[in-house]
Amino acid sequence: MAESKELQVKEKQEVASSGEHTRPGLVFTPAVDIFETDREITLLADMPGVAANDVTIDLRDDILTLTGDVKPWEGADESDVLVEFEIGKYYRQFSLSELIKQDKIEANLQDGVLRLVLPKAEKAMPRKIAVKAA
Amino acid sequence: MLARRKFDLPGMGWKNTFAEMERMRREIDLLTDTLFSGPQSRPISSGLFPALNITEDKDNYYIRAELPGMKADEIDLQVKARNLGISGERKIHSEGENVKYHRREREAGKFARVIELPGEIDADKINAHMVNGVLSLTIPKSEAAKPKQITIKTV
Structure with a gap:
């Protein structure tokens, strides 16, 4: 894309249902890009402040869950001068309609962006069922 | 009486008066929330990137x-x-020609x-x-x- 527009601030979206989280703290929805080729589905998620070993990716029953923990980066004796954004965990769930090769999933976190490659499984062979006449 | 007259007007009955009061109450709540939100104050966005x-x-x-x-x-x-x-x-960065985006x-x-x-x-x-x-x-x-x-x- 050649065109370049001015970036606008997007307010961080808090996860609506916080009832499931046991630990206190804010939880945000990361912004994602999802795209698909014939072979794989790729997901990119903005999770600034999350270190590679603080990301949890879970896929079961076609539900993909992303969690990113953020360690507070402010020192204890710092006092606020200006607060324009809040710090919190990231959490987002997706339901996948396609079969995924679970053991071939690749995840990579760089500069606060998670890149998740989900290779599609070979489609189940269509079966033909012969109907016998009595 | 002014009040009496007001209620006689079509569309200005009791129901609407309450709705109006409810709306005002909500607006006041919103105002007090932003002014006195306690220690967990919401961030103030300047609208400029980056926050x-x-x-x-x-x-x-x-x-x-x-x-x-x-x-x-x-x-x-x-x-x-x-x-x-x-x-x-x-x-x-571009992810190639043959990709189909679901979310951006x-x-x-x-x-x-x-x-x-x-x-x-x-x-x-x-x-x-x-x-x-x-x-x-x-x-x-x-x-x-x-x-x-x-x-x-x-x-």
């Missing part, structure tokens, strides 16, 4: 910004007196912002680093701006 958090301690100011996907060399920082300029461009929430674009710090700073000793998509600046306060302990002498 910045500034904190201070005795010796330094700290500025932090979330810039996921950006490298240190893609961000330009400039200091002039008490003003700090942050500019750059966030690029989202991450945004690319240019940004430039200047922020004035509340006190004098020592521009030569600013420390900036980028970790996991978070830009952190440590800006030492100038000697003149630091709080000084005054000892009270007993005569």
Whole structure:
């Protein structure tokens, strides 16, 4: 894309249902890009402040869950001068309609962006069922 | 009577009056919420990118910004007196021709912002680093701006 527009601030979206989280703290929805080729589905998620070993990716029953923990980066004796954004965990769930090769999933976190490659499984062979006449 | 007359008007019956009162109550609640939201105050957005958090301690100011996907060399920082300029461009690379997008929430674009710090700073000793998509600046306060302990002498 050649065109370049001015970036606008997007307010961080808090996860609506916080009832499931046991630990206190804010939880945000990361912004994602999802795209698909014939072979794989790729997901990119903005999770600034999350270190590679603080990301949890879970896929079961076609539900993909992303969690990113953020360690507070402010020192204890710092006092606020200006607060324009809040710090919190990231959490987002997706339901996948396609079969995924679970053991071939690749995840990579760089500069606060998670890149998740989900290779599609070979489609189940269509079966033909012969109907016998009595 | 004025009140009497008002209720006689079509569309200005009891029901609407209550709805109007309810609307006013909600507006007042909203106002009081923003004014007195307690210690967990909501962040105030300036509408400028990137959103910045500034904190201070005795010796330094700290500025932090979330810039996921950006490298240190893609961000330009400039200091002039008490003003700090942050500019750059966030690029989202093309993923090839044959991809089909389902979601596109991450945004690319240019940004430039200047922020004035509340006190004098020592521009030569600013420390900036980028970790996991978070830009952190440590800006030492100038000697003149630091709080000084005054000892009270007993005569």
